[in-house]
Amino acid sequence: MRLYFTFFLFTTTFLFSQSKLKVYSSDNQKPIKGAKVYCNDKLLGHTDENGLLNFTTKCTKVDVEANQFIGDEVVVDKTMEIALDKESSKTRDIEAVTLTNQSDPRALAILDKVFRSFKDNSPNALDSYSYKSYEKMSFDLDQDSINDYSQFIASRKDSLSKLSSRALPTKEKEKKDSIEGEKAMSVFAESKMFLWERATQFLYSKKFGEKINVLDNRISGLQEPIYEMITLRSNRNKVPREVLPENHSLYRYFLTDSITIDGRENYVIRFRQVDYKTPVNRRKYNGYLYIDKATYAIKKIESNSKIKSDGSITSIWIPINNKWFLKSENLKIRMGSSTFSTVAKKNNETTEEKKERLDKVKKFGNYAYMKADYFDFQSPVDLKANQFSGYTMSVKNSDGSLLEDYRTDSLTTREKLTYTKIDSIGKKYKLDQKAKVITGLLRGKIRVGTIDINPLQTKYNRYEGFRLGAGFKLNERFNKYISPDVYLAYGFKDKGFKYGAGVDFRTTLERNSFFRIEYFNDVAASGLFNQNLWNFRMTIMNSGMSIQNDKYYKYEGFRAGYEVDLSNSLTLNVSAKRQKEEAVFDYAYRNRTGSFDNFSSLATIKFSPNSKNIMTPSGKYTFEQNFPEVYLNYEQGFKSLGGELNYSRFDILYTHQFRTILGVTGTRAYGGYFTGDAPVWHQFEMGGLDSSRENSIFSNFNLTTYLGFATMTSGKYFNDKFAGYYFTHRIPWYFKSIGKNTSSFDIVYKGIIGNMKNPEYHQFDYSPLNHLYQEIGLENNNFLSTKFNLGLFYRVGYYNTSKFADNFAIQLKLKVLGF
Incomplete structure (x- = not known):
């Protein structure tokens, strides 16, 4: 006993x-x-x-x-x-x-130490570690109202069964939609609307880096995992938003107490939103932080909404080998409500009848729930190089069969029914295909069944005017290894069609590796910097480079190439092309006009040691772009195989972003070198964005570009060698803007210089840029709480003129494009 x-x-x-x-x-x-x-x-x-x-x-x-x-x-x-x-x-x-409107200086001083100590307290400060996690995310009714909802649906179903057939919709589609809607409502009385479970293993070594293995994964309603969703991150190794210096103006912090946890003393800092001057629903604070006194590490954070019913987020850390690992997370966030009308709307209803109908509307709150547990911590741990092969994240299993081995709590009856009922709904309504549409947007594509549509062929420039077009590519639903594509576009100003076709042949499904052949007949701006292997966001940001440059040329030909990821951080692309090229502006090269035949090869290397990738059926997906990054291109023209141009062209781009106590700093250094015999479009245009200072209300306004100059005249400066730099620094002063957003200012400084060896070879109106061109600017982030940054730029130095309008420019940037 x-x-x-x-x-x-x-x-x-x-x-x-x-x-x-x-x-x-x-x-x-x-x-x-x-x-x-x-x-x-x-x-x-x-x-x-x-x-x-x-x-x-x-x-x-x-x-x-x-x-x-x-x-x-x-x-x-x-x-x-x-x-x-x-x-x-x-x-x-x-x-x-x-409740004062000022933070406690003692609390802010502690939070400043927390932020500065975060990297030292992070598990990544260890030589090695491993641990696992179990995460469960769902979308459901408020737990307290499930019984009320079930009773309401039962009562509603009983009432509808008593209605005469004349009271039901007469049109077949409306009748079908009504029946399906009632069935869905009945399902949610017994199961959750959505359930996702994930079990993950995390490995880290200072020598080999990070490896994330998804041990198993299951999403209700879907037969295939959403790989882009699998990469969603939490507070793991990330500074919580309530601690970030840029968000201090959104909250008021108060050092209220101290508490002992597991024998360790902790500060207790309570906080509330800055616009929370009177308690709502009698809740005085939005949340609290427990800060370990010895290390200034975050022990626990709970952040609540102003209104209690709107939800909360809680994260808890534990110390292991004097570093702080995330132990658990718990989230509940209100996501709207399900609304049901209990009284039918009448034709020509009076104000009183409308008020009576709206008063009888039944609402049930919908919530997103997330629970994550982290366990099986080990440090140090003996890790081998082969455990880090492939991409940062890999999926070991995705059918849910192994989840029981990692669950930290068993599924409830309601959760078990979610898989049964929602899976059947998913098959019926083809939710897999609809989910692919959403994930396609993350890659800049619109997915329709087996076809991916690329809308970036539609754009505007001074040569074509408005260009209407689209690209169409057969995706992995057509064939896992072979992917044909075509594109078609029409310029309304030059009245010309542009088109192309190609096909990719994948050599493996384990990594990014494919051969490509293509045909094209198109136009392009002269002197563009190579954008090979740039991601979607960088390409979108730099698309403004071609808008005001009117020095275009036509090209038609074939290209064959091969691209492969040599490792998670190193990508190689090699290709060869033969094409016919011809200027479509007033230009002669060494007294010669007309077309030029060109045969050339191109090799591109991208090195991104800290970015994180995952392989999906659609190809490699970079779920976290980290710096530094290096892009290197080498193009060689040959007087062989029909080519008549002999030249070498090199260019390099280095980009980095880092944070210090003085703020966030971003840098770009880039340059190019050309030697040999080729027309000007093979040289380098210096990145002008200004519309030649024409008499227009937009002459001082342009959109941001990755490498451009807001005050430089577009299409005016060409060099065969150059070096440029871009420097931006975010001032560590963040102030509250409209609503729940903060604003800040970036100081921007750009410069570029180069030369043209034989400027007389190129007979058109241009100038070599053989002195340092400089531009300074001030960029307001989250301008008026919008999703845009507004920049003011001014030209200084050698190219500065006495006329203010010549030196000044306004620039707009979509915030999501980042640095």
Whole structure:
């Protein structure tokens, strides 16, 4: 019997670790005796005279209630505390006055140390580690209203069954939609709307880098995993937004207490939103931070919405080998509501009838839930090079068959039914195909069945005017290894069609590796910097380079090439092409006009040691672009195989971004070198964006580019050798803008210089740029809380003129394009 009791005690302690909760009054910090703690309406106990209660529970959150206090909830942890607000309106009025609009300087000083110490406290400061995680994400009704919803749906179903056939929709489609809608509502009475589970292994070595293995994964309603969704990240190795210096103006912070957790002293910092000057629903603070006093590491953070019912996010860390690993995360966020009309709308209804109908509308809150547990921590750990082969992230299994081995809590009946019922709905409505449409947008494509549509053929420039076009590519649903594509475009100003066709032949499904052949007949701006292997965001940002440059040329020919990822960080692309080229502006090269035959080869190398990739059926996907990055191109023209041009062209781009206590700094250094015999479009245009200072309201306005100059005349400066730089620094002063956004300022400084060896060879109106061209600017991020950054630029140095309008430019950038 004693052996059985010992075993039972050990088992319950293991399964239900004990938690310690402290409850006190928010106005005077005194402990609250007799506070009741509930888990799903089951009483766990009362607090003692010190406001303390020790308990064990499987609940992730518990409710706390006390006489004359407003009840609240708290996420279960080993050690917790919660401050309750008094019920009296008089107390609330006093608190509204005492809530100052200034942060406690002591709290800000602590947060500054937390931010500066984050890297040292991170697990990546260790030589090696490994651990696993189990994550469960769902979309469902509010847990407290599920029974009410089930009763409402049952009652609604009973009422509809009693309606005469004349009261039902008459049109066949409307009738079908109505029936399907009622079936879906009935399903959600028994199951969640969406459920996703993921088990992951994390490996890290200072020598080999990071490796993330998705051990298993399952998404309700889908037969195939969404790889782009698998890459979603949490607070793991990431500074929480409430701690970031740029967000300090969004909150007010107060150092309120200290608490001992596992023998370690912690500061307790409470915070609230800056526009939260009076308690909403009697909640005084938005959340709190526990900061370890010895290391200034984050022990715990809970961030709540202003309105209690709108949700909360909680993250908890634990120390291992003096570094802090994320132990658990818990999220609940309101995502709108399901609305049902219980009274039919009448024709020509009166204002009173409309008010009565709206008063009887039934609403049920919809929430996104996420629970993540991290476990099996090991450090140091013996890791081998072959464990880091391939891309940063790999998917070992994706059918859910292994999830039971990693679940930290069992599925509820409602969750089990989610897979059964939602999977059947997914097959019926082909949710896999619809999900692919969404993920295609992340790659800049519109997916329609087996076809990916590229809309980037539609654009504007001074030669073609408005160019209307699109590209069409057969994706992996057509064939996993062979992918043909075509594109067609028409320029309304030059009245010309442009077109092309090609096909990719993949050599493996394990990594990015394919051969490509293509035919093309198109036009391009002269002197463009190579954009080979640039990602979608960089390409979009640099698309403005061709808008004002009117020095275009035509080209028609064939290309064959091969691209392969030699490693997660190194990509090689090699190709050869033969094409006919001809200027479409007034130009002669060494007194010769007309077309030129060119045969050339091109080799491109991209080195991105810190970016993170995953292989998907659609190809490689970079889910986290990190710096530095290097792009190197070498093109060689040959007087052979029909070619008549002999030249060599090199160019390089280095880009980096880093953060210091002085702010965020971004740098780009780039350059090019050309030697040999070829027309000017093989040289380098210097990146002018200005529209030749024409008499137009837009002459001082342009869109941002990755390598351009806002004040430089477009298509005016050409060099056969050059070097340029781009420097931006975010001033570490963040201020609150409209709504919940912050604004900041970037100082920008750009420069470029080069020369043309034989400028007389190129007979058209241009100038070599043989002095340093400089431009300074000030960019306002999140301008007026929009998704745009507004930049003001001014030309300085050698090319500065006495006329202000010649030197000044305004530039607009979509914020999502980043640095």
